[in-house]
Amino acid sequence: MPDTxxxxxxxxxxxxxxxxxxxxxxxxSGGRLSANLVHxxxxxxxxxxxxxxxxxxxxxEIDGARLAFTTDSFVVRPLFFPGGDIGSLAVHGxxxxxxxxxxxxxxxxxxxxxxxxxxxxxxRRIAASMGGAAAAAGVAIVTGDTKVVxxxxxxxxxxxxxxxxxxxxxxxxxxxRARPRDIVILSGTVGDHGMAxxxxxxxxxxxxxxxxxxxxxxxxxxxxLGVSRGIRCLRDPTRGGLSGTxxxxxxxxxxxxxxxxxxIPIREEVRAACELLGLxxxxxxxxxxxxxxxxxxxxxxxxxxxxxHPLGECAAIIGEVGKKYAGLVSVRxxxxxxxxxxxxxxxxxxxxx
Amino acid sequence: xxxxxxxRDPQIAQAIAGRIANxxxxxxxxxxxxxxxxHTLMRYGIGDLLPDSIELVHGPGCPVCVTxxxxxxxxxxxxxxxxVTLASFGDMxxxxxxxxxxxxxxxxxxxxxxxxxxxxxxxxxxxxxxRQVVFFAVGFETTAPANAMxxxxxxxxxxxxxxxxxxxxxxxxxxxxxLQSPSNRVQGFIGPGHVCSIMGFGEYHDIxxxxxxxxxxxxxxxxxxxxxxxxLVAQLEEGRxxxxxxxxxxxxxxxxxxxxxxxxxxxxxxxxxxxxxTRSAALAWSRWKCGNRPNASVxxxxxxxxxxxxxxxxxxxAHP
Numbered sequence: 001m002p003d004t005x006x007x008x009x010x011x012x013x014x015x016x017x018x019x020x021x022x023x024x025x026x027x028x029s030g031g032r033l034s035a036n037l038v039h040x041x042x043x044x045x046x047x048x049x050x051x052x053x054x055x056x057x058x059x060x061e062i063d064g065a066r067l068a069f070t071t072d073s074f075v076v077r078p079l080f081f082p083g084g085d086i087g088s089l090a091v092h093g094x095x096x097x098x099x100x101x102x103x104x105x106x107x108x109x110x111x112x113x114x115x116x117x118x119x120x121x122x123x124r125r126i127a128a129s130m131g132g133a134a135a136a137a138g139v140a141i142v143t144g145d146t147k148v149v150x151x152x153x154x155x156x157x158x159x160x161x162x163x164x165x166x167x168x169x170x171x172x173x174x175x176x177r178a179r180p181r182d183i184v185i186l187s188g189t190v191g192d193h194g195m196a197x198x199x200x201x202x203x204x205x206x207x208x209x210x211x212x213x214x215x216x217x218x219x220x221x222x223x224x225l226g227v228s229r230g231i232r233c234l235r236d237p238t239r240g241g242l243s244g245t246x247x248x249x250x251x252x253x254x255x256x257x258x259x260x261x262x263x264i265p266i267r268e269e270v271r272a273a274c275e276l277l278g279l280x281x282x283x284x285x286x287x288x289x290x291x292x293x294x295x296x297x298x299x300x301x302x303x304x305x306x307x308x309h310p311l312g313e314c315a316a317i318i319g320e321v322g323k324k325y326a327g328l329v330s331v332r333x334x335x336x337x338x339x340x341x342x343x344x345x346x347x348x349x350x351x352x353x
Numbered sequence: 354x355x356x357x358x359x360x361r362d363p364q365i366a367q368a369i370a371g372r373i374a375n376x377x378x379x380x381x382x383x384x385x386x387x388x389x390x391x392h393t394l395m396r397y398g399i400g401d402l403l404p405d406s407i408e409l410v411h412g413p414g415c416p417v418c419v420t421x422x423x424x425x426x427x428x429x430x431x432x433x434x435x436x437v438t439l440a441s442f443g444d445m446x447x448x449x450x451x452x453x454x455x456x457x458x459x460x461x462x463x464x465x466x467x468x469x470x471x472x473x474x475x476x477x478x479x480x481x482x483x484r485q486v487v488f489f490a491v492g493f494e495t496t497a498p499a500n501a502m503x504x505x506x507x508x509x510x511x512x513x514x515x516x517x518x519x520x521x522x523x524x525x526x527x528x529x530x531x532l533q534s535p536s537n538r539v540q541g542f543i544g545p546g547h548v549c550s551i552m553g554f555g556e557y558h559d560i561x562x563x564x565x566x567x568x569x570x571x572x573x574x575x576x577x578x579x580x581x582x583x584x585l586v587a588q589l590e591e592g593r594x595x596x597x598x599x600x601x602x603x604x605x606x607x608x609x610x611x612x613x614x615x616x617x618x619x620x621x622x623x624x625x626x627x628x629x630x631t632r633s634a635a636l637a638w639s640r641w642k643c644g645n646r647p648n649a650s651v652x653x654x655x656x657x658x659x660x661x662x663x664x665x666x667x668x669x670x671a672h673p
Contacts, residue, residue, distance in 0.1 A: 015449070016447040016448075016449065017447075017449050017453070017454050017456075020457065020459050020460075021457075022457065022461070023460060024456040024457060024459070024460045025456070025459075025460075026456065082365065143436075188489050204404070270355070271354065272354050272517070277469070280396075291420070333396075333397050334361070334363045335363050335366050335397055335398060335399070335402060335575065336363070336367075336401070336402070337397060337398025337399065337400070337401035337402055338398055338401065339395060339396065339398045341396075345447070346447055346456065352452065
């Protein structure tokens with residue numbers, strides 16, 4: 001008798017395990033498992049009106065001032081990669097989380113968890129990179145902490161940065177503000193950071209010219225806010241890629257989003273590397289890109305302003321917000337057909353940032 | 354991308370889709386055999402381009418879906434043994450066994466690695482001589498030569514800490530199973546382009562003749578698949594049941610095995626000895642390896658697990 005899965009019925013195809021008893025790497029992917037962890041574990045325990053907005057930053061009103069506050073941890077491997085390192089990434093990442101709330105970043109904290117045996121010179125290089133990135137962005141690292149763990153209990157160094165910024169009056173950006181007919185603008189090519197990491201990851205090395213797009217986006221955001229008050233929402237598509245970000249916006253705003261695949265800018269070398277490794281660039285992480293949801297009447301004006309900035313010169317209108325299926329993101333292919341762009345089910349490549 | 358974009362041209366796609374619509378006079382149910390073809394159909398939304406009367410049923414050609422549950426459980430048990438590194442393709446990690454998956458085992462402390470090639474697993478073995486490295490080798494005829502090559506290489510280098518848990522399957526028997534099923538609705542197959550690149554397509558003539566079903570060996574780009582569907586519809590409408598080769602830029606009648614036989618005789622023997630279905634294939638490989646060369650330094654898991662790794666095994670592990 002044959003003894004394959006066919007015996008168990010032609011329609012049998014094993015579904016991945018949805019509920020888990022312990023943390024797996026996919027919980028840090030920015031995809032479905034990450035979302036489940038936030039919604040099922042953290043939110044019920046921490047719930048409050050500020051947190052429940054689930055934006056990249058908390059917006060706090062204190063004595064008439066509006067402050068943006070955020071935190072992010074960085075566990076990227078390798079520590080030094082084409083186009084950046086964990087230090088500059090830790091600064092850019094937190095600045096960008098503030099900027100996505102429309103805030104002007106002001107101050108950062110820096111927390112280091114260092115593994116016993118880690119070379120001081122490497123730590124110096126990382127700290128110098130952080131200092132340089134902060135200075136270039138016009139923010140100050142004003143407080144910090146260092147912990148050391150036994151050899152084998154860390155992986156070189158992990159960094160946490162928190163940040164505070166000031167939100168100008170009249171700015172109210174949130175992932176729950178997208179409305180039908182709004183326009184989706186992407187600030188540039190997707191997939192660069194993830195594929196730069198991939199190309200230098202131990203065991204996967206391949207020759208490429210891909211460099212990370214790691215950059216501070218707050219000056220681009222300032223230019224954008226200067227020309228348009230019709231911006232509803234800004235998000236930086238980091239872990240989980242463009243797909244993860246669009247799905248979060250669609251879910252929080254209870255709208256559908258449709259993007260045109262042919263309009264999404266992707267570098268040729270990133271496309272080729274993704275093809276080679278069987279990855280979809282729409283799921284690959286970015287560290288210097290943003291997605292803007294903007295009122296239709298402001299879209300062209302905003303796009304022109306973005307393209308004038310070096311970090312937005314490849315900006316493109318990639319899609320539109322709809323209302324037919326709340327929470328659904330779809331892609332219109334070059335063939336005129338559609339496919340659903342769902343959240344990443346698990347990990348694609350762990351420890352990308 | 355040169356040699357990719359040429360096969361993704363939207364205008365040509367529309368033209369072929371139009372040809373299919375014009376040629377179709379009644380409902381037809383078609384099946385693409387390979388998971389890679391299914392991926393392309395989904396990725397490009399090919400179904401949207403076809404007339405409603407063409408139904409695509411997705412075939413058995415996903416190694417993940419056809420890997421027996423007990424082998425996944427075996428991989429999970431192996432991975433949990435201290436001193437063992439289990440390597441496999443990324444997709445296999447999320448395939449559930451009876452109660453858990455390899456992701457979960459890894460979270461519990463097992464050394465489970467994702468590799469892109471069996472040669473990467475061999476490198477892990479070379480770099481970590483103190484560990485037993487097991488490659489979970491799944492797939493159809495397509496991946497068999499690469500796995501055989503890794504075995505050959507391991508033997509050639511005398512790497513003793515490298516094994517494979519083999520779950521290889523052949524496509525033609527799977528197609529026969531489908532066609533023999535009383536509930537079968539499939540009237541035409543898009544044949545497996547990569548498999549036929551290795552094996553050729555001579556063996557599909559018998560299936561076409563025996564079951565009166567047309568088979569078009571198809572590629573993996575959207576235009577390949579539309580062209581293959583067009584060729585299938587033409588056959589069905591004309592009442593023909595033949596084997597045709599759409600993927601001629603890669604597939605030859607006799608496959609590419611000839612070169613392999615010449616250059617890697619040992620490895621190819623291993624592939625050629627695969628019998629019809631899954632576990633027996635693994636054991637045949639094992640027999641070849643351990644039976645013909647009892648002192649071989651490369652051990653297959655099906656043998657090694659009893660002598661070296663002490664895996665709790667079930668009755669299913671017995672030789673056929």
